[in-house]
Amino acid sequence: MRIVLLVALSLAACRPADHRSGGAASASRSVTDDAGRTVQVPFPATRVVSLAPSLTELVFALGGGSRLVGRTTWCKYPPAAARVPVVGDGLSPNVEAIAARRPDLVLLYQSPLTEAAARQLTQLGIAALILRHDRLSDVGRTARLLGPLVGGPAAGDSIGQIFDSIAASPPPPAQTRVVFVAWDDPPIVLGGGSYLTEVARLGGADNVFHDLAAASATVSLETIAARDPDWVVVVDDSGGDSVRVPHSAYPPPADRPEWQVVRAVRQRRFLVLPGALFGRPSPATPRAVAALRRGLEAAR
Amino acid sequence: MRWSALVGLAVAALLAAVWLGPTPVTDYLHSPIVWQLRLPRALLGFLVGGSLGLAGASLQSLVRNPLADPFLLGLSGGASLGAVIAIAFHLPGPWALPLAAFGGALLAMGLVFRLALAGGAELDPRVLLLGGVAVGAFAGAVTTAIVSLADATELRNAYLWLWGGLSAASWQAVLVLCLYVPLPIVVLLAAAGSLDLLVLGEEPARYLGADVSRVKTRVYVAASLLTAAAVAAAGVIGFVGLIVPHLGRALWGPRHRALLPASLLAGGALLVGADTLARLVVAPRELPVGIVTALVGVPFFVLLLRRWTAY
Numbered sequence: 190m191r192i193v194l195l196v197a198l199s200l201a202a203c204r205p206a207d208h209r210s211g212g213a214a215s216a217s218r219s220v221t222d223d224a225g226r227t228v229q230v231p232f233p234a235t236r237v238v239s240l241a242p243s244l245t246e247l248v249f250a251l252g253g254g255s256r257l258v259g260r261t262t263w264c265k266y267p268p269a270a271a272r273v274p275v276v277g278d279g280l281s282p283n284v285e286a287i288a289a290r291r292p293d294l295v296l297l298y299q300s301p302l303t304e305a306a307a308r309q310l311t312q313l314g315i316a317a318l319i320l321r322h323d324r325l326s327d328v329g330r331t332a333r334l335l336g337p338l339v340g341g342p343a344a345g346d347s348i349g350q351i352f353d354s355i356a357a358s359p360p361p362p363a364q365t366r367v368v369f370v371a372w373d374d375p376p377i378v379l380g381g382g383s384y385l386t387e388v389a390r391l392g393g394a395d396n397v398f399h400d401l402a403a404a405s406a407t408v409s410l411e412t413i414a415a416r417d418p419d420w421v422v423v424v425d426d427s428g429g430d431s432v433r434v435p436h437s438a439y440p441p442p443a444d445r446p447e448w449q450v451v452r453a454v455r456q457r458r459f460l461v462l463p464g465a466l467f468g469r470p471s472p473a474t475p476r477a478v479a480a481l482r483r484g485l486e487a488a489r
Numbered sequence: 490m491r492w493s494a495l496v497g498l499a500v501a502a503l504l505a506a507v508w509l510g511p512t513p514v515t516d517y518l519h520s521p522i523v524w525q526l527r528l529p530r531a532l533l534g535f536l537v538g539g540s541l542g543l544a545g546a547s548l549q550s551l552v553r554n555p556l557a558d559p560f561l562l563g564l565s566g567g568a569s570l571g572a573v574i575a576i577a578f579h580l581p582g583p584w585a586l587p588l589a590a591f592g593g594a595l596l597a598m599g600l601v602f603r604l605a606l607a608g609g610a611e612l613d614p615r616v617l618l619l620g621g622v623a624v625g626a627f628a629g630a631v632t633t634a635i636v637s638l639a640d641a642t643e644l645r646n647a648y649l650w651l652w653g654g655l656s657a658a659s660w661q662a663v664l665v666l667c668l669y670v671p672l673p674i675v676v677l678l679a680a681a682g683s684l685d686l687l688v689l690g691e692e693p694a695r696y697l698g699a700d701v702s703r704v705k706t707r708v709y710v711a712a713s714l715l716t717a718a719a720v721a722a723a724g725v726i727g728f729v730g731l732i733v734p735h736l737g738r739a740l741w742g743p744r745h746r747a748l749l750p751a752s753l754l755a756g757g758a759l760l761v762g763a764d765t766l767a768r769l770v771v772a773p774r775e776l777p778v779g780i781v782t783a784l785v786g787v788p789f790f791v792l793l794l795r796r797w798t799a800y
Contacts, residue, residue: 372646374586375775375777377649407649407774407777408775409773410656411510411511411512411527412772415522446583446659447657450521
């Protein structure tokens, strides 16, 4: 309950300072981004470059897909994003390639690796917003911030309301305990600071490493064995869009001798989540939660 | 006395590695955590650390350079490149990465070896060093190019593997190493007498009856094969092969008959001890063991340097 309250509070506290500063079509408005920078953003923005897969997906969901003139190599969702030209990587962005698309707004992922690019873009007279988009609570907030700029305020608000109501309703009691395995050697698991831990909780599953504050961490195998999860959950980016319990061609930990000490690996209790739906925080979170819940019920 | 202390230290490190861990174990005799994870990991750590210590001691004498360590001669660069290729191209199976690293190390070794023969029929230690650095730097550049083009999670995983760790330890890995390492170890130990002569310089060694050309080739190949196996099993673990031989020289003197086995035991003990710390200090998280060997080893090394320069 306390967590829900915190999420709700942070949603309320993080409402953007989107006070209007003009009425003309080619006006601009002042927006405070997640790095605390106050940026004059053209309103509405007509040529947008998005440098994070989750932000690209959000812009499409807000109805602004046709305004995207640049994306990263890794922006693959929704499928329509494939038609947007690639401008390079999201981290350590190629400012020249971005500027060549003549954008009036660039969306950057919050990271020390993107701050220099944001400065350079500002010097070129291109509005650049640094946005944090890692957790459930970030989706609604960012949707409300970007909605008026790239789509319509109504779209941003409706997504925001969906996430408000998710935050306001208590998660169901945990039916099962899972470990999210991001890598097998060294063993890297997702911790409590990850988006998927939030999705799991909403879907009725408890991440056995929810006590780790980090989004992911290298842990010792014996800790995984001792915490004894019921399921080993992996995200699969190789296509497919349904949650599945494989009966052959198991994910990598299955073949590793040292992983056999983990009961769920020994018993081949793997849950494979499609990257298309679970790969990043997105407006499709409610669908992801429902798919996970169905998958867990079918597997039980 | 010194020998029993060293053997005691090695045994204590192994026992501590099995005894201590992030999760409490009640029934040590029947716990799968002890038998399937801690014990093979301790043994693998000992084999890898011992190999690095021995390879480092032999190579320092071969190239007559106190800075030499098993990875200076380009092997870490080659192994890293192999590993990153395995990750970037999604080669399947648990053995793909160690085999690719092993192959990369052997390739680098062959290249450096060929370079060092360029001047004539005999290995030139100076060219060996320079060639090793050059091949290592080139492989490093290719590795970085691949990593910078890979996506973010692959990039991180590649770097984590490169920093080294024993988390992939299993009985299979221990068995493979147990079958593999005895031959190069015996070759190096057998070269102890010739290495004593070789550190005097190649000409004096020749006058004193050493078959210099053959010794150089044997020591280089055996030490490189040991390092390649170590890197395939546990990634690039720094400082063990640099510090342990110097420690051995400080305590046992320069005679290789004592220095080489002492480096083997001390290298094993150091890596097993460092790995126990890596598993414990941030539990349930884990540090890359190479970071711990550096954190523990470098201050020790600095003390040692101060003692030398005080004379």
